[in-house]
Each structure stands twice: as C-alpha cells, then as structure tokens.
Amino acid sequence: MKRVMIVVAYDGTNYCGWQVQPNGITIQEVLERHLSELLKEPVSVLGASRTDAGVHALGNAAVFDTNSRMPGEKISYALNQRLPEDIRIQESKEVPLDFHPRYQKSEKTYEYRILNRRFPIPTERFYSYFTYVPLDVEKMREAAEHLIGEHDFKSFCGTGAQVKTTVRNVTGLTIQKNGDEIIIRVTGMGFLYNMVRIIAGTLMEVGCGKYPPVYVKEILEARDRKTAGNTAPARGLTLVGVRYFSDETRY
Amino acid sequence: MKRVMIVVAYDGTNYCGWQVQPNGITIQEVLERHLSELLKEPVSVLGASRTDAGVHALGNAAVFDTNSRMPGEKISYALNQRLPEDIRIQESKEVPLDFHPRYQKSEKTYEYRILNRRFPIPTERFYSYFTYVPLDVEKMREAAEHLIGEHDFKSFCGTGAQVKTTVRNVTGLTIQKNGDEIIIRVTGMGFLYNMVRIIAGTLMEVGCGKYPPVYVKEILEARDRKTAGNTAPARGLTLVGVRYFSDETRY
Structure with missing residues (x-):
C-alpha cells in the first residue's frame, strides 16, 4: 500500500x-x-x-x-x-x-477578491465579490495590521464550530490593489470556521468607513462574533495553496 | 426621439x-x-x-x-x-x-488569453485557451511584428465572409506574459471575420515551433486562408473596448 x-x-x-x-x-x-x-x-x-x-x-x-x-x-x-x-x-x-x-505542520494561503467599481464585470462574477461602495484600501491595511500575529480570533469564528481553542496565528495579511480589484491575501497555520470570510467582511466595513481601523482591536478583545463584520460571500474566496514544512514545495 | x-x-x-x-x-x-x-x-x-x-x-x-x-x-x-x-x-x-x-471612425481592442502550463486552472476555463505545449513568447513577438500595419489579411479571414476588401490596418499587436498566462492584445480600425482568432492561432503555432516567425510574412503574401494557423477557440477572446475618435473616452 x-x-x-x-x-x-x-x-x-x-x-x-x-x-x-x-x-x-x-x-x-x-x-x-x-x-x-x-x-x-x-x-x-x-x-x-x-x-x-x-x-x-x-x-x-x-x-x-x-x-x-x-x-x-x-x-x-x-x-x-x-x-x-x-x-x-x-x-x-x-x-x-x-x-x-x-x-502535519503547514501554512495555508487564501485570497479574497473584491471588485470595487461602478458596475460589475460579468466574466468575474463567480470569482470576486462586487461592491460599488468605494473602499479605502489604506484604512483596510491599517485595520489588517491589528490582525497579524497570534490572537484569540473568537470574534472571527462562524457559529456552530466546535474547537478547543480559538487562538490562531495569522502570519501574513496583505491588501493589494490592481486597478478596481482589491485582493486580501491571508496566510496562517490554521483558520477557524469562516475566519477568512469574516476578516474580509470586517475589512470591507472598515474600508467603507463604517468604523475606524482601530476598532478591529476592540473586535478582537470582545471575543464576540456579533462585534465583527458580515461573513463575506463565498465566491470571492480562493484557497491559493497549502505549504507543508516537511516538504518545501509551495503551490 | x-x-x-x-x-x-x-x-x-x-x-x-x-x-x-x-x-x-x-x-x-x-x-x-x-x-x-x-x-x-x-x-x-x-x-x-x-x-x-x-x-x-x-x-x-x-x-x-x-x-x-x-x-x-x-x-x-x-x-x-x-x-x-x-x-x-x-x-x-x-x-x-x-x-x-x-x-463611425473607431478603433477596437481585443485580447486573446492563453494559459500555458502543465494542467488547466478550472476557474479560468471559460476565459482563456489552455495549452500545455510550451510557447516561445519571443518568437510569437517576432512573428507579430510582421502583422502590424496595413496589409491584405485575406489569409486571416474566416471563410464565408463577404467583404469588399480584405485590407485592414492593425495599429497595435503586443504579447504580454504574466506567469503562465500569455495575452495577445490587438488593436485596429476594423477586423475581418475571425481575424483575431486566426492571428492568435497562427501566433501559437509559431510559439510552439511549427514554423519560424518569418513564415507569417509568407502567410500574408499567400492571401490564402489555408496557409495560416487554426482559428483559436472563442473562449480565449475578449473585446476589451471600442474607442470612437469623435468621443475621446476609452473603455
């Protein structure tokens, strides 16, 4: 075998x-x-x-x-x-x-794609989340800073999940802007249920001015799902790759 | 009205x-x-x-x-x-x-997308043409040079089309490589039936070494559809925009 x-x-x-x-x-x-x-x-x-x-x-x-x-x-x-x-x-x-x-010890990378312009682009409809509300990428980056590192991500955990601990380590979180596309790229050893989509939803709420970047620190401290943003729709999310430390190939 | x-x-x-x-x-x-x-x-x-x-x-x-x-x-x-x-x-x-x-006097821009790697990427299957045969982009660029400008594109015209003249003016033809994606971008005042897809098919045949870049000159001179490459599949083609000279907006 x-x-x-x-x-x-x-x-x-x-x-x-x-x-x-x-x-x-x-x-x-x-x-x-x-x-x-x-x-x-x-x-x-x-x-x-x-x-x-x-x-x-x-x-x-x-x-x-x-x-x-x-x-x-x-x-x-x-x-x-x-x-x-x-x-x-x-x-x-x-x-x-x-x-x-x-x-096995590993690191996963996800990308969340947002199309931020006046009208949707049909060929991208299944692979990005569209919003016409202008997003301030600088504010989103500032908010993202607070999420990098080891934290209790209980506020960013979808309900119904059963886990021993809600502490996770986000090793990378960057926000890239290419024209009218915004890409949130998150790397970590492990993620809670819906965690990347809740991070994306929360960063979008910061980006459209619903709350200031520093509020993300309060969300973390609250350890309460209701304080964070909406779970962003599935279509925008892509698992880019899984890297095993025993096997130095990156996909 | x-x-x-x-x-x-x-x-x-x-x-x-x-x-x-x-x-x-x-x-x-x-x-x-x-x-x-x-x-x-x-x-x-x-x-x-x-x-x-x-x-x-x-x-x-x-x-x-x-x-x-x-x-x-x-x-x-x-x-x-x-x-x-x-x-x-x-x-x-x-x-x-x-x-x-x-x-109205105008210029159209088309893009033909090729995904050139070992295996297809499912999320791109409707928006690019996949081939695992390695394409030499430098050779494709060399071949493309011969097509820029005013020429009789009869060899690049799909059969069944009825047109007064097969002379067209390609004002721009560039080939971009981003990782394993190759983008052929063509601009012109007008195109013959299937012309962009036949150009793409021909450039791919040059790219995989079926004939040398200079053979594209012979194809033009032959004025015979059979001398050019295959019509590349529709899924790879996108009409990027139409620019009217009376209206200086570019889409």
Whole structure:
C-alpha cells in the first residue's frame, strides 16, 4: 500500500463545498468516485481544507491510500482525463504512510477578491465579490495590521464550530490593489470556521468607513462574533495553496 | 426621439454570440427584450462588434433610439436591474442622432488569453485557451511584428465572409506574459471575420515551433486562408473596448 498526495484546483461555483454531505455534490465525492474507478478499488480522500460551498481552490492538498501499481506521479494525468472540467489535479506524488494533510505542520494561503467599481464585470462574477461602495484600501491595511500575529480570533469564528481553542496565528495579511480589484491575501497555520470570510467582511466595513481601523482591536478583545463584520460571500474566496514544512514545495 | 449609446460587458459563454439568430439566445436579443420592457416601446439595438458565440466583452458599444423621457445616463442603472448576471451595462449616454456604431471612425481592442502550463486552472476555463505545449513568447513577438500595419489579411479571414476588401490596418499587436498566462492584445480600425482568432492561432503555432516567425510574412503574401494557423477557440477572446475618435473616452 502507498499514500498519495494530490494538489487539487477547482471552481467551487457548482459544488456544495469539499466535504461529502447528503444534500449536494462535493469535490471530495467526485474525486473519490473517479479515483475508485481509475484505481479499481474503493478510495477515500482526506483533504487539508474543507472549503465551503462556492469557495475555489488553486491548490488544496489531499491524500488517499491505494494498492494500485500506478506510479504516484502518473495519477494526476490519468485522473484529469476522467474529472469534470471544473476540477483539475495539479500534481500527484507518493508521501510517507504517516503523512496527514491536516495534522502535519503547514501554512495555508487564501485570497479574497473584491471588485470595487461602478458596475460589475460579468466574466468575474463567480470569482470576486462586487461592491460599488468605494473602499479605502489604506484604512483596510491599517485595520489588517491589528490582525497579524497570534490572537484569540473568537470574534472571527462562524457559529456552530466546535474547537478547543480559538487562538490562531495569522502570519501574513496583505491588501493589494490592481486597478478596481482589491485582493486580501491571508496566510496562517490554521483558520477557524469562516475566519477568512469574516476578516474580509470586517475589512470591507472598515474600508467603507463604517468604523475606524482601530476598532478591529476592540473586535478582537470582545471575543464576540456579533462585534465583527458580515461573513463575506463565498465566491470571492480562493484557497491559493497549502505549504507543508516537511516538504518545501509551495503551490 | 433620442439616440443612446450603451457600453456592454458580457460573459459570452452561454450565448450564441451578439447578433440575433434563430438557433439560440444572443446578447442583442436579451438587450432588446429588456430595453423594450424598460422603455415600454419596441427597441432595436445596433452593436459595434458582432462577437461570435463564446466570445466575451468588457466594452462592446451599441446604440438604440427611444422616445422615452428617461435620461440617457440613467438607463444603465435601470437596465442592469433587469439584465441577467452575465450582461452588465458599463455606461449609457445620449449621442447625436446620426451616430452609427459601425460606420463611425473607431478603433477596437481585443485580447486573446492563453494559459500555458502543465494542467488547466478550472476557474479560468471559460476565459482563456489552455495549452500545455510550451510557447516561445519571443518568437510569437517576432512573428507579430510582421502583422502590424496595413496589409491584405485575406489569409486571416474566416471563410464565408463577404467583404469588399480584405485590407485592414492593425495599429497595435503586443504579447504580454504574466506567469503562465500569455495575452495577445490587438488593436485596429476594423477586423475581418475571425481575424483575431486566426492571428492568435497562427501566433501559437509559431510559439510552439511549427514554423519560424518569418513564415507569417509568407502567410500574408499567400492571401490564402489555408496557409495560416487554426482559428483559436472563442473562449480565449475578449473585446476589451471600442474607442470612437469623435468621443475621446476609452473603455
């Protein structure tokens, strides 16, 4: 038996997220179905990030075990022949049998895209959040500064999540502006449920002047979800990549 | 009566092109239907560029006449409320009654996007053409040089087109490389049927080494469609904008 890691890119628009669930089709389910057919044995896939419905990925990581003799690196090519156009394996390779995509030390990078102009651009509608309210990027950057580092992000945790601790470490948080597109890029070792989308929603509220940048410090201190901004819509969010410290490849 | 110009952005994926035709839904048809409902009179729309099925636009120009009292600048807002998400008016304004979007002196800019890497990126599948064959951008640039200026582009004209002359003037043709994305940007006063897609197809054949850059000169001289490359797929093409010389706004 061997363990294979795959790096998966997908357009989340038509999926109910990553994880198998009863009410709709998911990325995990489609991968398991096609891998089982390809390798001619039942295959279970374990993902690094259980992205929500409508969230995209350029490189989510996942592993599965197989007795197949197909070399790990060849699986990407063979699987892409079978997958629907909105899921594409970027890489496949064998990893140690004890490699676990969630417990292994790693860093994830997400991007949240905002289109900030008078009218929407149709070709970007599934991959960015549109708002015509002018956003002050300098204020958003100032607010973002307060979120970098280790903090209790309880105010930025979606309800319904069960976690031992709400302390997380945001190692990078930058805001880039290219013309009328604003990209919030967040890196960290781990994130709470909806955390990136709540950060994006909160920074947008700062950007449109609803509260001053320094209020973000108060939000952190309140440890109360109600003090933070709205959860920004899923379509703007993309999991850019997962970097494992045991494996110095960045996707 | 007044004449109103609209600047229209659309995702062409789900349309049979711009112009009304019997076999499927078109951009023109959807605009006419919603404008007629909004202005409470039958409205005919005349577009600057009759883009093909699957081709996108950031700013196609079109005009229509109306007796409505609604101010020209307000029509964009009111129409966007009614249009499907894949069509969005970027601007509307009154123009002289003799303004004609096709006969008025103008310059159009198109972009053809190529994603050149090992595997496709799902979120870009409708907006770029994917090829894993490595393209040499320097060779493509060298070939492009031969196409700039006034030439007989008969070899770059799709069959079935009826035109008085196949002489056209390409005023700009640049090739940009951003990571694994290659963007061919073409500007000209007018284009033949499928001309930009045949230019893109030909430049890709130069890029992958099928023939040397200088062969593009021979293609021009041959005045024979069969000598040029394939018509590149519609999904990679976007009409960026139409600039009228009577109206110094660039979209």
